Amino acid sequence: MKLLVVTDRRQSEAAGRDLPATVALAVVAGAPTVLFREKDLPADERRALGERVAAVCADAGAQLAVASDPTLARALGARAVHLASDEPWPHAQGLAVGRSCHTAAELSDAAAHGADYATVSPVFATTSKPGYGPALGLDGLRALARATTVPVLALGGVGPDDLAACLDAGAAGVAVMGAVMTAADPAAVINQLLDQETDP
Numbered sequence: 001m002k003l004l005v006v007t008d009r010r011q012s013e014a015a016g017r018d019l020p021a022t023v024a025l026a027v028v029a030g031a032p033t034v035l036f037r038e039k040d041l042p043a044d045e046r047r048a049l050g051e052r053v054a055a056v057c058a059d060a061g062a063q064l065a066v067a068s069d070p071t072l073a074r075a076l077g078a079r080a081v082h083l084a085s086d087e088p089w090p091h092a093q094g095l096a097v098g099r100s101c102h103t104a105a106e107l108s109d110a111a112a113h114g115a116d117y118a119t120v121s122p123v124f125a126t127t128s129k130p131g132y133g134p135a136l137g138l139d140g141l142r143a144l145a146r147a148t149t150v151p152v153l154a155l156g157g158v159g160p161d162d163l164a165a166c167l168d169a170g171a172a173g174v175a176v177m178g179a180v181m182t183a184a185d186p187a188a189v190i191n192q193l194l195d196q197e198t199d200p
Contacts (some may be wrong), residue, residue: 002117002173003193004065004153006035007053011181020052022186027060029187030194034100035065035082035175060086070095076110080116088115100155102136107148120144120177122156123166126178138169160192 005026007021017025023034038046038055050066054076055160057064063078066073068106070090073081080096083089085106089097099110101118110118125135135156136144145152151172159179176193183189 002033002151002153003031004035004119004173005031005035005190006155006173006175006177007037007183008177008181009038009049011178015182015184018055019049024056024060025186026180026190027057027062029190031062031180031190033065033079035061035067036069036076036078039067041155045123047072047075054078060069065096067099081117082119086158088143090109090116099150102150104144107144107150107152111148111150115150117153117172118148119155120152121154121175123154124157124162126157138165141166141171142169160196163193163196 007019007023012019012022027034034053034057036050038049041049050072051110054064056140060079064076064078066076066078067080068084068087070081070092073095080098081090081092082098083100085100085102085103096116099115099118101107101110101120107118120141122135123141141154153173153175154166154171155175158176163174180186180189
């Protein structure tokens with residue numbers, strides 16, 4: 001099972017922590033990969049925040065992915081760059097490539113370009129994905145997972161209680177944002193997710 005923690009500094013700050021603090025709690029608890037987003041920041045501010053997040057990940061042995069910017073991804077020592085569904089495919093030599101997808105056509109394009117994984121969203125209703133129509137639901141997730149050879153991660157309103165159902169629907173794992181960013185105890189959320197991975 002793959003687990004991707006997606007950052008949102010505003011949700012983290014609303015919970016009383018800066019973003020590196022939330023990421024630290026998640027990766028020390030065992031979160032294997034963090035997707036650093038924060039794409040609305042000016043480039044210099046985004047890099048400065050990214051450096052702090054990258055340092056936290058490195059200290060814990062977690063991997064880093066960076067949204068949309070292969071140059072920044074390399075500068076931060078990231079393993080992967082993650083592209084929005086409408087972004088051009090970059091020259092990403094040396095980086096794994098993930099893609100945000102919402103339809104079978106987008107997944108087909110991701111497969112054709114050799115994407116290493118794709119997030120499929122929104123699986124459940126979420127305020128962070130308001131522009132992509134109604135939630136796919138588990139049936140929609142299942143249909144998209146079956147329609148592609150690209151490993152898909154369920155994203156959008158996903159928390160620990162949804163993990164088993166998402167995996168049963170064909171997801172290779174889950175990508176979580178709000179469940180971690182807003183949690184009173186992000187480490188406990190990660191522990192819940194990882195404990196299910198090891199259950200017989």
